[in-house]
Amino acid sequence: MVLIFGMTACSGPMSIMDPAGPGASRVARLWWLIFWISIIVMLVVLVLLVYSLRTRRKTGANSEGNPEDVPAWGIRFVAISGFVIPVIVLIVVLGISLFDLAALGKDQNSQLRIEVTGHMWWWEARYPNGVVTANEIHIPVGEPVEFSLETADVIHSFWIPSLFPKKDMIPGRANTLTMEASKPGRYQGICSEFCGLQHANMGMYVVADVNFTEWLANQELPALKPSSNTTKSGLEVFLGSTCIGCHTIRGTAADSTIGPDLTHVADRETLFAARVDNTRANLKAIIIDPQGIKPGAAMPPTTLTDADLESLLDYLESLR
Numbered sequence: 640m641v642l643i644f645g646m647t648a649c650s651g652p653m654s655i656m657d658p659a660g661p662g663a664s665r666v667a668r669l670w671w672l673i674f675w676i677s678i679i680v681m682l683v684v685l686v687l688l689v690y691s692l693r694t695r696r697k698t699g700a701n702s703e704g705n706p707e708d709v710p711a712w713g714i715r716f717v718a719i720s721g722f723v724i725p726v727i728v729l730i731v732v733l734g735i736s737l738f739d740l741a742a743l744g745k746d747q748n749s750q751l752r753i754e755v756t757g758h759m760w761w762w763e764a765r766y767p768n769g770v771v772t773a774n775e776i777h778i779p780v781g782e783p784v785e786f787s788l789e790t791a792d793v794i795h796s797f798w799i800p801s802l803f804p805k806k807d808m809i810p811g812r813a814n815t816l817t818m819e820a821s822k823p824g825r826y827q828g829i830c831s832e833f834c835g836l837q838h839a840n841m842g843m844y845v846v847a848d849v850n851f852t853e854w855l856a857n858q859e860l861p862a863l864k865p866s867s868n869t870t871k872s873g874l875e876v877f878l879g880s881t882c883i884g885c886h887t888i889r890g891t892a893a894d895s896t897i898g899p900d901l902t903h904v905a906d907r908e909t910l911f912a913a914r915v916d917n918t919r920a921n922l923k924a925i926i927i928d929p930q931g932i933k934p935g936a937a938m939p940p941t942t943l944t945d946a947d948l949e950s951l952l953d954y955l956e957s958l959r
């Protein structure tokens with residue numbers, strides 16, 4: 640029963656027991672090995688416990704046994720099962736862990752290298768062709784991809800449980816890992832090194848995308864030129880208010896890099912580091928009350944007239 644309750648936490652979007660790539664499969668295999676070893680040890684101990692209780696009752700020995708009464712085989716039994724066997728098991732498990740660790744760290748001649756930077760509290764991803772996106776990192780399916788991990792501020796940790804074990808992002812250095820997704824999907828990840836107030840809301844997705852090439856080609860294009868009157872004035876609102884001081888929209892005058900690149904913001908399924916779905920209502924909430932969604936986020940609220948706000952939303956929603 641306890642086991643069943645325990646296991647329910649082991650499935651779901653962020654489980655190491657549901658691997659979708661070779662890296663996570665290694666970790667899951669090791670986990671199951673240690674799990675079954677523990678079960679066997681527990682069963683053996685339980686059987687011995689029951690056996691000893693029963694023989695004690697039968698022989699009527701009281702608790703104050705004499706050390707001299709312990710037979711020689713008993714001492715040998717304790718030495719072997721209490722010391723020799725555990726040492727052998729631990730050495731074998733250590734050996735397998737070290738082997739897996741080395742295999743996980745192996746360079747795999749990846750064709751693609753993505754630079755991911757942790758920020759309080761969102762993720763920025765840069766592709767070799769100049770594409771910059773946030774919190775939704777697309778990769779091709781079935782190909783190793785190298786990630787170079789850096790941070791703009793404090794220590795974060797990059798973790799997509801069903802694809803690869805966690806790796807820290809440490810100020811002043813770049814850690815790398817090579818990760819592969821064997822099947823298409825949206826794999827949820829989370830920061831796993833405490834980094835402040837919104838640490839728990841520093842989420843993201845790695846999207847193993849069968850149409851990766853098309854996705855990247857679309858991302859490479861500059862932002863769509865506004866074609867209607869409302870989107871035109873929406874762009875003017877963006878350029879005329881504080882937004883321009885923090886965000887980039889390629890193809891316009893906005894080129895600041897404090898916040899996420901918004902060139903293709905409408906193409907994302909979630910916003911604010913996977914905090915909310917990308918809907919018009921949530922976009923609006925982000926602009927007028929970002930602190931209501933994510934207290935402490937490095938984006939201030941903006942007051943706009945209703946007309947300006949609606950055209951700004953029209954414009955942002957056109958950025959596919």
Ligand SMILES: [Cu+2]
Pocket residue numbers: 757758760794795796830831832833834838841
């Ligand atoms: Cu973090």
